[in-house]
Amino acid sequence: MAIDQDFFKNLKAVAEHNDHFVWGPGKEGDAAKDENVKADYEAKGEKIEPLGIHGTFVAVDYDDCIADGACLPACPVAVFEWDKNTGLSGQDQRQDYTDKSDPIRESDCIWCMACVTVCPTEAIKVDESLVAVHKTTQL
Numbered sequence: 141m142a143i144d145q146d147f148f149k150n151l152k153a154v155a156e157h158n159d160h161f162v163w164g165p166g167k168e169g170d171a172a173k174d175e176n177v178k179a180d181y182e183a184k185g186e187k188i189e190p191l192g193i194h195g196t197f198v199a200v201d202y203d204d205c206i207a208d209g210a211c212l213p214a215c216p217v218a219v220f221e222w223d224k225n226t227g228l229s230g231q232d233q234r235q236d237y238t239d240k241s242d243p244i245r246e247s248d249c250i251w252c253m254a255c256v257t258v259c260p261t262e263a264i265k266v267d268e269s270l271v272a273v274h275k276t277t278q279l
């Protein structure tokens with residue numbers, strides 16, 4: 141489905157998480173249709189709920205993220221860590237396929253676009269001009 145390129149206009153900042161904003165409400169995205177994601181939610185006895193977008197100028201749509209993990213090692217400055225396996229950033233170091241790539245060091249981004257290129261579901265938007273949006277956003 142891909143991240144909404146205008147999410148910062150169409151959604152609202154609803155929370156802060158690891159020094160970045162979370163934009164909501166979420167949606168039924170690619171994660172809800174992915175067999176690995178569905179199987180691991182089912183194994184945990186949990187429902188897939190809309191999660192929204194993490195980050196503003198490095199933004200990951202958690203509802204499209206299928207925990208592929210390619211973006212984590214692709215980033216030359218280690219912006220991403222696994223949300224549920226804090227501190228880990230290897231492609232296969234997800235807790236399981238309910239995990240998400242979290243832009244935990246958003247402000248370290250050097251705008252190389254590697255993460256955007258490798259993401260199989262186009263779940264990531266990186267846009268330096270949105271630093272200004274980040275600075276003026278309030279909960």
Ligand code: SF4
Nearest residue numbers: 215249250252253255
């Ligand atoms: S654009 Fe480059 S530096 Fe920025 S988060 Fe993506 S991979 Fe990392």
